Amino acid sequence: MYLETLDRSSDLGNEPLNATRSLTTDFVFLTQAVSSSFVTENCIDVLRTANQLIGKDKYSWSNHVGVPSKETNSLCGPHQTFILVGGTHEPWLMTPDQLSRIKPAIRSAARVGIIGAGVFVLLSAGVLKTQRAAIHPQFKFSARESGYLADFHSGTTCHHKTLSSAISSVAAINMLVELIGAHEGGYTENALREHLGLTAPAEKTQSKQHWRYKRLAEGNRAVCEALDIMLDHLEDTLTVGQVSHIMGVSARRLERSFGDKLGRSPLYVYRDLRLERAHALLEQTALPISEISLACGFSTTALLAKWYRQKFGALPADTRKAAFIGKYEA
Structure with missing residues (x-):
């Protein structure tokens, strides 16, 4: 666990190098189902917009819909962020065989992100018990019954140690923006929010x-x-x-x-x-x-x-x- 928090009150840019090792520029998305693909596309659009702002293809990504048909150690590596993209209508339940195929990616990823029902994948894998997470209200009772022991985070996004979480598709956009902001600084984060329409644009329109x-x-x-x-x-x-x-x-x-x-x-x-x-x-x-x-x-x-x-x-x-x-x- 390299990063303790992404709290905006702390200046990550001044932390030692080992405190930011979990902030990567390469993202691997595993999407629950085709019906949740729009969530992944929204996240990718954040990365795409960040590249356009910065002026180079700094952020990269890949997307997989559904669990791979066989176990692979190359799904996500130690220099990548692994995002489990779930919906908000039903839990994301996996068979033991499916879990065994994605556990290597969860173990090796520099950072893991969960969106919506993605929380159930980590709970089923036994790797989420005491870390704080932002969980959709609809899933809180089921998450508790599935072994979640920590207090629920009150916000729509949360960054605790090497875990990032968002309760829904809309919150997922903010989660990605916050990760990029932690990596690039607040000036870039604010500009990214303006370009994505998350905040009102500045009075002077900037190219x-x-x-x-x-x-x-x-x-x-x-x-x-x-x-x-x-x-x-x-x-x-x-x-x-x-x-x-x-x-x-x-x-x-x-x-x-x-x-x-x-x-x-x-x-x-x-x-x-x-x-x-x-x-x-x-x-x-x-x-x-x-x-x-x-x-x-x-x-x-x-x-x-x-x-x-x-x-x-x-x-x-x-x-x-x-x-x-x-x-x-x-």
Whole structure:
């Protein structure tokens, strides 16, 4: 048991390395039945959104519906999180033979998560007695009769030692967000909640690229303020001198701050934000490419195409065509 608690009052980032060993980036989902697959897909969507925010495929996953037909030691390894995805309508009951097939995964996983009826799998396997867990009200009496000895956690999610639990499909989303937040920090967790619609979005709408740069800035006032100004002026592109003038700092100081925190020049970052906006407009609207160029601060379509191809490896027209073909096929 490597992790004692995921209580947000404790700063996991400052704990010794061995205190966070159970926080993994690779998840294995075992789903009770096809009817519960939507719960798993919701959890996977959290991981997928986290990858998009971070800007790389950091989190990975696999999914299995039903117990494997034969015992396997490769279902879940010591560097993976094993999530038992159950429903909330009936207990998840397994035969002794089925239990024997998944016990190796439960034993070897860095962390085990249970959702809804998944609690009964651990109870049947004899590995959940005194650890605190969040259990659906409908299952509390049955869980107690099945040998659960600890006090029931009062919340909808719980993280105790190397066990994470959620009472339902909705709570499961929060459980995944909390795990990612413990791994990535509160700034990422809050942004993830906004993107998933779990909390009201901030007054200023942030693009993913804008958020990534702010995360790298680590609260640096000059960089964060400049990023906000750039986001507000994607159409009427400002010079570095104009941005620094609005801020009341020198252009040299701004260049130095961006280099120290982001490893990029202000012009590079500004163009990156404009290209991201262009990409979104190409995929999500029917605006002519010429209008998109102007709306994103590029004086000509040729200039947009030059920088767009360098960033995305394709021309704006290719992105537009793929977006519309996808719509027609759907």
